[in-house]
Amino acid sequence: MKLPKVVTIAGSDPSGGAGIQADLKVLAQFGVYGGAAVTALTRQTSAGVLGLFPLPAAWVLEQISDVLWDLRPPVVKTGMLQQPAVISGLGRLWGAYLQEYRDTAAQVLPPASSTTPAPTLPILVVDPVLSSGAGVSLVDGGGLAAFREDLLPVTTVLTPNVPEAEALTGMAIRDSGDMIGAAERLLQFGPQWVLLKGGHLPEWEGDRIADLLISREERRWLWGQRVPRADLHGTGCSLASALAACLALGLPVPVAAARAVEWLRQRIGSPLFVGQGRGVVCQKLEEKRE
Ligand SMILES: Nc1ncnc2c1ncn2[C@@H]1O[C@H](COP(=O)(O)OP(=O)(O)O)[C@@H](O)[C@H]1O
Numbered sequence: 001m002k003l004p005k006v007v008t009i010a011g012s013d014p015s016g017g018a019g020i021q022a023d024l025k026v027l028a029q030f031g032v033y034g035g036a037a038v039t040a041l042t043r044q045t046s047a048g049v050l051g052l053f054p055l056p057a058a059w060v061l062e063q064i065s066d067v068l069w070d071l072r073p074p075v076v077k078t079g080m081l082q083q084p085a086v087i088s089g090l091g092r093l094w095g096a097y098l099q100e101y102r103d104t105a106a107q108v109l110p111p112a113s114s115t116t117p118a119p120t121l122p123i124l125v126v127d128p129v130l131s132s133g134a135g136v137s138l139v140d141g142g143g144l145a146a147f148r149e150d151l152l153p154v155t156t157v158l159t160p161n162v163p164e165a166e167a168l169t170g171m172a173i174r175d176s177g178d179m180i181g182a183a184e185r186l187l188q189f190g191p192q193w194v195l196l197k198g199g200h201l202p203e204w205e206g207d208r209i210a211d212l213l214i215s216r217e218e219r220r221w222l223w224g225q226r227v228p229r230a231d232l233h234g235t236g237c238s239l240a241s242a243l244a245a246c247l248a249l250g251l252p253v254p255v256a257a258a259r260a261v262e263w264l265r266q267r268i269g270s271p272l273f274v275g276q277g278r279g280v281v282c283q284k285l286e287e288k289r290e
């Protein structure tokens with residue numbers, strides 16, 4: 001069996017709750033090998049982001065190119081990309097990576113017939129990080145246009161939260177009906193799937209909460225138990241990494257999304273308090289200590 005591998009392209013969070021540190025821990029927990037290309041350093045504690053130090057965009061893109069053509073990961077997950085030049089440059093690199101896969105498959109496989117399954121193309125999971133949970137901007141001006149024009153057209157699964165979906169579409173999202181409208185608008189930018197997370201909506205019926213998974217063919221609500229006053233950061237990074245891990249393990253998108261959401265929700269109710277601020281996602285519930 002092929003080694004399941006994921007490369008994360010994200011920023012560094014020294015407190016370990018978000019960014020590449022969180023991503024690599026989640027991947028390890030799913031038994032998936034993780035590589036990481038770093039886009040920016042942050043000064044960050046469990047209480048919030050204190051500073052941002054972007055790496056030169058050309059250098060970030062070289063890192064990404066090196067690791068893609070070395071590890072040849074079947075799944076790549078993005079977090080804080082931060083600079084428009086990185087967002088657009090990744091779109092171009094990913095297009096070239098896909099093209100090379102197609103060319104190689106055409107040389108290796110017999111001519112396609114109705115009985116030959118199409119080769120599985122690499123998967124790009126994009127978590128469009130725009131700001132920290134506490135509202136510090138994590139993307140430069142021009143970032144939204146770069147996402148819409150250059151990265152979303154080559155994205156397999158886009159995982160925005162409600163404010164990110166509002167920023168990308170310019171639409172207000174107040175209820176589940178608005179979530180459907182915004183997710184359909186996001187599909188028009190090109191991603192194959194959108195997982196629109198519902199955590200920021202003020203009201204769900206009773207103690208329930210739902211995320212919306214949508215493609216051009218199907219629409220599913222992923223319902224779960226709402227945890228009152230959940231106070232943790234790094235949930236978006238952890239969810240996208242769990243999804244990437246499940247995809248690298250070979251699960252189809254709807255099954256992988258349901259499993260990743262369930263994995264995270266089991267942990268939202270019992271965060272780990274590692275510092276002076278908010279809690280983080282506890283990796284192994286069974287090993288949690290006070
Ligand atoms: N209070 C909560 N109880 C249970 N699950 C939650 C809660 N808040 C968010 N979630 C779940 O956590 C995941 C992340 O959601 P969300 O908070 O919307 O995105 P982000 O972490 O990117 O801001 C989603 O699967 C969402 O349903």
Ligand SMILES: Cc1ncc(COP(=O)(O)O)c(N)n1
Pocket residue numbers: 010011012013018019020042044049079080129131132133134232233234235236237
């Ligand atoms: C390096 C980095 N990447 C992403 C986030 C967003 O995470 P959150 O919104 O959960 O604070 C973050 N705070 N830091």
